[in-house]
Ligand code: HDD
């Protein structure tokens with residue numbers, strides 16, 4: 163039991179940490195490409211400055227994404243050996259394909275980051291294209307592994323052993339498409355609003371120059387498009403959960419009893435002991451309608467399974483509210499931005515503050531969505547096939563490794579924030595390099611830029 | 613022995629391990645020389661190392677992930693057992709990998725004067741030393757027979773299984789080989805006095821490699837008699853002999869300043885040593901209880917891995933060629949930066 167809790171926490175921390183960099187690794191290359199593309203077309207210096215700044219950020223963030231991802235690959239086995247014994251042959255193929263995507267991403271990122279002077283402008287831009295594509299592919303492929311855990315296919319269980327293994331069927335599990343779409347949109351959204359927040363902050367600080375306005379605008383185009391599409395994909399996702407994991411849906415909505423015409427509960431904090439949700443706003447028949455498009459449909463409640471097999475209902479419910487609430491708030495703030503821009507050709511301070519907040523909300527929604535997915539799957543590590551408790555490693559001392567990892571990640575996060583704040587000072591990269599050169603006096607002798 | 617799917621998959625894994633050793637190994641070696649940068653050109657040495665690593669180290673790192681993925685997809689039973697038995701060294705390895713990578717970018721992207729940057733600069737060197745040692749120790753541990761498996765239960769002493777003298781020697785050998793590779797590569801990416809610095813380092817680490825190898829022989833006979841015996845069998849011995857020949861050739865090439873030859877022979881040396889070990893280890897993944905065959909995934913999965921590999925290779929090979937030809941081909945600029953000990957990017 164001890165081991166189980168520690169292992170779950172170590173997994174959650176590692177995944178939650180990696181997720182931020184993964185999202186940025188998917189979104190930033192796209193923004194970088196757009197900015198550099200605009201520069202190639204218009205030859206306006208601001209676009210080149212933005213592209214170079216984002217490239218620099220990508221360089222740092224990608225490395226952290228790579229090392230934290232490596233940790234995850236080991237941890238799948240370190241923390242859950244029986245799980246990997248069973249699942250390795252089934253989800254491994256997705257990871258193998260993802261491996262090729264990693265290669266392409268790392269190779270072309272090397273060319274892109276270090277090739278500014280060595281490649282012709284067009285060739286340089288073209289090197290960014292595979293980075294953006296393989297970044298997205300990495301996320302999509304790893305989602306196949308995760309959606310298989312939610313909806314396992316491609317094998318039959320005989321006496322606790324998986325037989326009849328069909329890796330292609332496992333890879334192409336029926337939940338993959340919808341979840342991958344939702345995840346990819348979420349990554350673009352989270353990245354775009356993080357970037358928008360930086361430039362909105364700069365504008366608030368009075369740097370009302372072209373550089374900041376263009377940076378904000380590019381991020382807002384991507385962010386708004388993704389944000390508008392997200393509720394649609396979210397609706398598909400919720401109906402998928404209704405079909406494949408009814409207990410998870412019941413936990414998300416705090417639906418304790420099975421009933422027809424189930425209400426939608428917005429907000430509130432579930433009181434599991436009393437089977438109530440204080441402070442929630444109830445919309446009659448709302449849940450039935452959203453899940454099935456029929457207001458009178460019967461929704462399976464948590465009472466359909468023994469209470470010992472419930473996930474942590476309050477956490478799942480609140481996380482779901484955070485995700486949906488953040489998504490809707492972001493849409494509102496984005497629309498306000500475009501409206502003000504269109505009507506007044508400028509944006510008020512309130513709108514800018516809201517965009518700074520959106521940067522936080524985007525990440526919050528991303529992490530909250532994963533808590534819904536992963537905590538909502540409990541007590542199963544492979545839904546209805548293997549219990550998390552049966553999958554944990556027998557090795558002792560996970561509290562030590564957990565504590566160590568938390569410490570390590572805190573140190574990394576602090577350094578990273580410090581570095582990124584210095585990077586985001588609002589000056590284009592070129593000037594920064596000049597300043598560094600000037601400061602390092604005598605060393606400025608042999609300038610060669612790779 | 614006929615070629616079965618698990619043999620082919622194991623071959624793919626060995627290929628990934630080899631690529632990781634000769635490519636990423638040199639990046640770790642670079643970190644070692646960063647740690648030991650000395651003398652009037654210490655900064656120039658560090659800069660040459662950073663420039664050589666910068667564009668390629670992340671691509672090189674992916675080989676490890678690829679190896680891991682082949683292992684858990686193709687040999688899930690072995691992967692699970694290893695993850696249990698080597699719980700501690702794998703975690704330490706991760707700390708090393710995380711710190712090394714993070715320190716490299718933190719250092720490269722901040723200005724060197726600021727306080728935390730100095731700490732990260734040290735972390736880069738230290739992590740580059742610790743990680744190869746741990747990698748070598750893990751390889752040592754799976755050959756020595758201290759990890760026992762019955763059914764799905766792993767019987768192991770979590771501390772002593774990987775802390776044997778043999779493991780230590782394997783760790784030291786890995787470290788010395790990586791440092792040697794890096795120094796050899798760097799002689800080709802620098803010129804003038806810097807090149808002399810790295811030539812000297814090549815000779816030092818080459819000497820250390822020879823010394824550790826000699827030390828390893830009695831240890832093998834004592835602690836891993838089966839491995840020692842197999843190393844001397846027809847399937848491994850010719851490979852090992854080739855390895856020794858390449859080792860001597862590459863030392864000779866460095867002595868006589870034929871650096872391009874030194875690079876080719878040093879790479880060949882590392883490949884032969886690894887393959888010699890792998891052929892001797894065969895058919896076991898974890899000696900003495902787990903063979904490749906017993907730990908392999910069903911044929912459908914192995915088939916998937918093998919069928920997609922050529923497609924992956926088709927994507928990878930031209931991309932890698934492009935990367936290395938842009939940054940490592942006739943590369944006057946790297947030489948320039950290296951020559952001017954004070955030059956900076
Ligand atoms: C910017 C982030 C973001 C935003 C605004 C939303 N989501 Fe989301 N959601 C995610 C980010 C996310 C995620 C983190 O990416 C998850 C976790 C797993 C996945 O595939 O996507 C997720 C999971 C997830 C799940 C659980 C899937 C499962 O357990 O298999 C549901 C039902 C929804 N979402 C529904 C919605 C709805 C109805 C939204 C309405 C606006 C919404 N999401 C906005």
Ligand code: HEM
Nearest residue numbers: 170173174177178181304307308532533536537542543550
């Ligand atoms: C990066 C985004 C992800 C986040 C933030 C995340 C979050 C979490 C959390 C919070 C837990 C702990 C749940 C609990 O114990 O109550 C968990 C468990 C786990 N997740 Fe995820 N997850 C992510 C993606 C994935 C993916 C893509 C996989 C696919 C292999 C995966 C595999 C696992 C496993 C194996 C566990 C441990 C077993 C369990 O607790 O059920 N996760 N994750």
Ligand code: HEM
Nearest residue numbers: 183184187188224227228231232234235264297300301304
């Ligand atoms: C759904 C959640 C996940 C997404 C969207 C995701 C996406 C990504 C992306 C885009 C990268 C590229 C690096 C970057 O840009 O920072 C990356 C790196 C990596 N991820 Fe994840 N990942 C997820 C979860 C996982 C899990 C569960 C594992 C392992 C079990 C994993 C293993 C890795 C590895 C090994 C790398 C390093 C690749 C390299 O060296 O280039 N990821 N991930």
